Amino acid sequence: MILCQNCLHKEMLGAIFCSECGVQLIYAQGVPTSLVRMTTSKLRAKKIDMKSAPESVVNSDTLISLSIINTGDCLPLSSLNEVTLGRVSEGQPVVPDIDLTPYKAYEAGVSRLHASIRMIEDLVTVTDLGSANGTRVNGMQITPHIPCPVKHGDIITLGKFKIQLLLRNR
Amino acid sequence: MPSHPSYYDLLDIPSDATPEEIRHAFHEAARRLHPDVSSEPNSNEKFIEAQMAYDVLSDSRARALYDQGLRELSDSPVVVDITYSRQKLAVVDEPQLIYVLLEYSTGPKFVHTPNPPLNICLVLDRSTSMQGTRMDTVKVAAVEMVRQLGPEDRLSIVLFSDRAEVLLSAGKRIDRTLIEAQIQMIRATGGTEIYQGLEAGFNEVKQNSTRSQINHIILITDGRTYGDEDQCLQLAGVAAKQGFRITGLGIGTDWNDEFLDELTCRTGGTSFYISRASDIRTFLQDQFTNLKQIFAEQVILNLSFSPGVKITSAYRLRPESAVLGSTSPIRLGSIPKPSKLSVMLEILAQPVPLMKHRFSIASGETSFILPSDPSRQHSIPISLSRSVRTEGSTGLPPNAIFKALSQITLFRMQERARQEAAEGKIQEASMRLQRLATQLLSLGEIDLAQTAIIEAERIQQTHMLSAEGEKQIKYGTRTFMSPAGAEE
Numbered sequence: 114m115i116l117c118q119n120c121l122h123k124e125m126l127g128a129i130f131c132s133e134c135g136v137q138l139i140y141a142q143g144v145p146t147s148l149v150r151m152t153t154s155k156l157r158a159k160k161i162d163m164k165s166a167p168e169s170v171v172n173s174d175t176l177i178s179l180s181i182i183n184t185g186d187c188l189p190l191s192s193l194n195e196v197t198l199g200r201v202s203e204g205q206p207v208v209p210d211i212d213l214t215p216y217k218a219y220e221a222g223v224s225r226l227h228a229s230i231r232m233i234e235d236l237v238t239v240t241d242l243g244s245a246n247g248t249r250v251n252g253m254q255i256t257p258h259i260p261c262p263v264k265h266g267d268i269i270t271l272g273k274f275k276i277q278l279l280l281r282n283r
Numbered sequence: 284m285p286s287h288p289s290y291y292d293l294l295d296i297p298s299d300a301t302p303e304e305i306r307h308a309f310h311e312a313a314r315r316l317h318p319d320v321s322s323e324p325n326s327n328e329k330f331i332e333a334q335m336a337y338d339v340l341s342d343s344r345a346r347a348l349y350d351q352g353l354r355e356l357s358d359s360p361v362v363v364d365i366t367y368s369r370q371k372l373a374v375v376d377e378p379q380l381i382y383v384l385l386e387y388s389t390g391p392k393f394v395h396t397p398n399p400p401l402n403i404c405l406v407l408d409r410s411t412s413m414q415g416t417r418m419d420t421v422k423v424a425a426v427e428m429v430r431q432l433g434p435e436d437r438l439s440i441v442l443f444s445d446r447a448e449v450l451l452s453a454g455k456r457i458d459r460t461l462i463e464a465q466i467q468m469i470r471a472t473g474g475t476e477i478y479q480g481l482e483a484g485f486n487e488v489k490q491n492s493t494r495s496q497i498n499h500i501i502l503i504t505d506g507r508t509y510g511d512e513d514q515c516l517q518l519a520g521v522a523a524k525q526g527f528r529i530t531g532l533g534i535g536t537d538w539n540d541e542f543l544d545e546l547t548c549r550t551g552g553t554s555f556y557i558s559r560a561s562d563i564r565t566f567l568q569d570q571f572t573n574l575k576q577i578f579a580e581q582v583i584l585n586l587s588f589s590p591g592v593k594i595t596s597a598y599r600l601r602p603e604s605a606v607l608g609s610t611s612p613i614r615l616g617s618i619p620k621p622s623k624l625s626v627m628l629e630i631l632a633q634p635v636p637l638m639k640h641r642f643s644i645a646s647g648e649t650s651f652i653l654p655s656d657p658s659r660q661h662s663i664p665i666s667l668s669r670s671v672r673t674e675g676s677t678g679l680p681p682n683a684i685f686k687a688l689s690q691i692t693l694f695r696m697q698e699r700a701r702q703e704a705a706e707g708k709i710q711e712a713s714m715r716l717q718r719l720a721t722q723l724l725s726l727g728e729i730d731l732a733q734t735a736i737i738e739a740e741r742i743q744q745t746h747m748l749s750a751e752g753e754k755q756i757k758y759g760t761r762t763f764m765s766p767a768g769a770e771e
Binding site: 189 | 689696
């Protein structure tokens with residue numbers, strides 16, 4: 114029995130690729146190999162970056178999605194102009210548009226109303242809504258309540274919760 | 284086979300024997316044939332022969348040269364190269380997999396045989412949905428095909444909607460201008476009933492079929508057929524027995540790819556997908572070129588397996604990548620010249636019994652029709668076996684197998700995602716598509732990866748895959764299986 118190092122799926126002896134996640138299981142003759150241990154989102158961002166220029170045109174057709182680094186989940190944003198991020202808990206008067214609780218947001222220090230992502234004309238911005246633990250863009254702390262422009266592939270950190278912004282033209 | 288026994292025959296070992304096996308066989312032969320102990324007549328000569336054989340085969344360089352010479356001497360019209368994913372099978376008490384790559388190519392003495400003439404029927408969907416660019420491009424492509432026909436080639440054209448009409452019968456001498464005018468007159472109208480068209484096409488091909496031709500039906504459709512799928516499949520079975528193959532082309536997103544796969548697979552043919560009408564021309568052009576290169580038709584692999592061994596899946600890698608049936612006999616398709624027919628088998632073996640030195644996986648034959656020599660049924664023996672070892676490494680997979688499998692894995696992930704989506708396992712399907720996207724990205728297939736990501740998101744929202752994305756990913760990953768350009 115072979116155990117896939119990527120997804121822990123059990124494969125039969127003699128298998129060369131994992132049937133669950135497609136990762137190579139053994140080394141082959143003369144093939145330069147590297148075991149890919151990245152999450153889907155990291156690899157996705159890395160590869161798309163190589164092709165589409167970071168300054169690709171943002172317009173009303175652009176689809177915004179957020180990729181949660183730790184779990185690899187990807188959340189497509191609806192076509193709203195502004196989306197708020199946070200957690201939903203009991204007795205909360207204002208709820209965020211996107212609830213990050215299922216992704217262990219509480220443990221990572223995400224506030225109930227933490228930040229918002231806004232698209233104005235050709236600019237996508239992220240605004241910290243006065244959260245307890247602050248928001249960072251690519252590791253730099255941003256000032257609360259002041260919109261900060263972001264581009265494709267930027268890492269937005271809410272407390273310790275890392276999200277990658279992905280833009281794609283329709 | 285050469286008239287005198289080969290060195291392998293002398294030592295009574297398979298041609299892919301390992302060095303240990305060769306040594307073992309020689310020692311056995313030496314003990315048996317040594318002039319001091321043997322009472323056999325002319326044991327002296329036999330002993331010398333065995334020694335000669337061992338001298339060559341034990342030296343890897345000399346053995347390679349000898350193998351090449353043996354190959355060139357071969358009288359067989361088709362030669363097969365067999366590559367295994369592992370040199371040895373492990374003796375373990377759990378089931379194991381072994382991959383076998385079969386590569387059929389034209390025998391050295393047949394390289395200059397002229398390619399056989401064609402007997403093709405184009406079965407064209409003229410239902411209302413074909414109206415516009417699709418019909419126009421099909422017309423242009425059909426006219427181009429007429430112009431390329433050689434003097435020996437026969438072409439018939441059948442149009443179908445809810446009934447079939449023979450536009451051009453294969454029996455007639457072709458007046459090109461008349462045909463071209465007739466093709467231009469085609470108007471799209473009516474529904475889609477594939478059986479009608481297929482039956483008319485079958486009759487056209489049959490009318491003129493001889494075994495010295497390539498008999499082929501090309502079906503072009505853009506819709507689903509209702510209620511007559513079983514009839515179509517039966518007809519495909521009859522066509523296959525006659526030695527006809529069917530190639531299917533689906534345009535757009537509304538046709539049933541599973542049905543077309545099944546239909547063409549029964550004859551050893553392939554189904555194709557194109558999203559844009561403009562690709563029809565390239566498709567027909569490629570088909571024509573491929574058909575012109577066929578050396579052997581109706582290649583069938585007939586194997587009987589040792590107990591506890593079975594094929595779990597089979598794929599044709601080229602000339603046209605496809606999923607093959609996994610129960611013997613397997614219709615492999617045709618062997619092109621000068622290229623190859625490559626087939627990958629995934630074989631599951633239950634625990635190997637310890638006492639055997641060499642484990643026979645399967646034996647049987649590959650039969651085929653040779654249009655250049657149609658008088659008899661041809662076949663070559665196939666025997667799959669591996670030596671067995673109790674410990675240590677079972678060897679690394681050769682590069683060719685490795686490459687092919689990496690692509691097949693992608694296709695299978697796509698298949699599983701589709702199946703999961705159909706069963707309503709939304710999370711699993713979405714997850715798998717994302718993993719597929721990861722693998723596609725690592726291959727640099729950005730467009731297809733993005734399609735996979737979009738579908739992964741779509742399925743979470745709508746609990747369904749889009750017909751377009753589904754087909755794009757399926758046929759996209761399937762094309763990778765064909766190692767075009769990867770070799771030679």
